[in-house]
Amino acid sequence: MAIDVRRLDRDVLDALNVLDALTKNSSLVTYVLRNTLAASWHDYGWTQHLETHQVLAACRRLEARGLVAEAPTSYATYKAWQITEAGRAEHERAAQKRCCDDMVMEDPDRAGWWAYRTAGPAGSGPAVVGGFPTATAARRAAARASNPESN
CATH class of the missing domain: 3.30.730 (GCC-box Binding Domain)
Structure with missing residues (x-):
């Protein structure tokens, strides 16, 4: 299923920014990030069709741009992600731009x-x-x- 990767990147950055605003220097494991975006009580609008590998690809794209970084985790195989200072600045700039x-x-x-x-x-x-x-x-x-x- 094709997805809007720009929207997914924006929503991943937003979810990590919200978590960071609540608890400094925290991180989310990829599957938890996917569940957050697909949860009906969040306003991201993703459905259960969003897959973890799509979120992982978004995190890697954002990592290549320096907006998120892989965070240390106690899991052996899962990757965790946290927003960087550049990511916070980009999120704020994008939020101003798309206010409407x-x-x-x-x-x-x-x-x-x-x-x-x-x-x-x-x-x-x-x-x-x-x-x-x-x-x-x-x-x-x-x-x-x-x-x-x-x-």
Whole structure:
């Protein structure tokens, strides 16, 4: 089954960053990292079809870029991974860049169309702005709405 490797790399980095933020200098074994990404209570959206070898390949790609490092482990055959300083910086930069990715969703009123969540007018709570033909168009509109000085 083909997967989106860029999304997998991003999610692996995110999972390691979240763990690192909770407990400094901690690591995850590859199969635990896979289970974290596929767990229904996490918002990563991976299903049970995600395989451990795919996560291992993502970790190796990230290791080659210097974003994660293999961590020492007491397991004889399992590999453990931890995020590096460069990985933390990359994660923060990417999170800033895709801030509106998390706001984009399918339009609840029109099937096949896209919308984004916005803070809405002051004091009114969140609002949904919809009517975009593609997710990319919705992301661009969300970015413009969240950064008014660039208009």
